[in-house]
Amino acid sequence: MQLITAPSKTQEFNGRLSDVFTIPHCIRTSEQINNSLRAMDKEGLSQLMKTSPKLTESTYRRIHDFVTPFTLKNARQALFTFQGDAYAAIEAESYSEIQLQYAQNHLCILSGLYGLLRPLDLMQPYRLEMAAKLEVNGCKNLYELWQKEVTALLNSRCTMDDEQAVVNLASAEYSRVIDKKQLKAKMIEVVFQQEHKGKLKTIPIHSKKARGLMIHFAISNRIEKTADLKNFDLDGYSVNKAESNDLKWIFRKR
Template structure:
């Protein structure tokens, strides 16, 4: 079984991750294209686009401006340890054994408006960009159009890698 969860709005980039092991997201070049487009927006534009407060818009404007590749443990954190919403609190990633983290790496993915698909140990930088946001790059008018079939193909590849036939969303 492959489990798919959503990212959380709450992030923790202060607490050290419970492991030094990390991987790289598969779609960083697409994330970079999105960030390049988002950098062109003023905080007011981000506020209107995302329907967030002035403070959150300014925070995310700064995050987009600070976005830097390549990701390393010095400028990013593993997704499973960075997200802190209800689902992630329930998972209690900090308590997972190395074997459980290895299992999660194969059987759990997070869908992301900025990163497309993240595995638990994929490094990420802080952001807020929900998949439903009407923002696109190039010919894509929305994130759904931007990501197109890439996410489906990545999920199918992960299903095969996990030897799974069931996707639980």
């Protein structure tokens, strides 16, 4: 069973939490993307990323500071780097070595710059959404560039699992990069709902936290089977069996 999730714009690079690391599978493609970004001026970057002058300046600096090879001196493990609502709920700093190894084998972070990151893959700071209309290597956008490579990596990871399933805990912007026709495992969509003004709704900020909590639940308990993941009950959530099926789980907050 593989869990997929999205990255976050907020990133933290201070402090070393582990000496164990891996290098991203797709680092060569990442270098090609960064080279394409380096060829742009600040105005072009601002238009591509729809950023303010301050954010554009920061992004421009990151692009030009990007350097390989990645080491613990110039990069940090992905799971410790990403911040925000979902990652606060994941609580990466709380895990034992055994739990981190489980995460390394079962969690995939989809990324506009890195394609697919494992939790212990080193990364450098960046800002690049998957939906950015950046042309690289003859591909008209990042979806076209990454789809084959990311799907192949996900298929490869699934072959090592007892149960070949992908649990989608990413936003639509990121999960869209996966070619479902070529995916050799079933993909399960997870929906989190809350009652708001008398109606059941999916509220983005609550869904982000819930996705992080489900990832935390999986890592903490080292869950291998989707049937066990369905027992997720943190923060008052429970699965609605009547409206769920094998490929779509509906969780509601009590």
